[in-house]
Amino acid sequence: MKHFFWMALFAALTAVVFGAIAKGTSRDRVIYGLKVFGEFMFIGLALGWLLYFLPLK
């Protein structure tokens, strides 16, 4: 759970910066930031599950 928390925090802070420097109206920026956050989380979880099935041990 700790790992998930740090990943979510990383995604949130990065999304804040990406959203803040994006072009467009405030609404566009908020939507872009949320989209970036969602993409980080989705890709992180998807890669986590893919790696889970690899026989690395």
Add this chain to the structure above:
Amino acid sequence: MASKEMNARSRVDTPTAAWLMGVAAWAVPGLGHLLQRRWLRGCLLGGAVWIMFLLGLSLGGHLFGVSSKDQGLSAMLQVLPMIANLGSGLLYVFCWLTNTGFVEKAQLVTSEYGDKFLLVAGLLNYLAMLDAFDIAAGRKK
């Protein structure tokens, strides 16, 4: 030809203040925007970079630097992450002067998270620096 002229004109038109804002934004995360009275954006950008940097250190992450011990390929491998870390501006310089955060703490479970937080804090500050420069140069609102 036309693009060369445009480049030359844009170089001439860029005010000195824009370069200074860029330097300020690099040196202290968020300062470039705050000096231009972009309070919310400055707080968001600066806050995110500061939090990431400090969390990175507290998680046991380490900063990269090239020392005289590193030779050849080993030195080369240190350069790119060091450039990323350097993006944090005076935070990196302060840590370098006080020798804080340059020791690897691989025994900590979260040390790799810390490394990534520190690297990305620097890279995000480069983006913030370019944004502050563009605003000061009048290329962005």
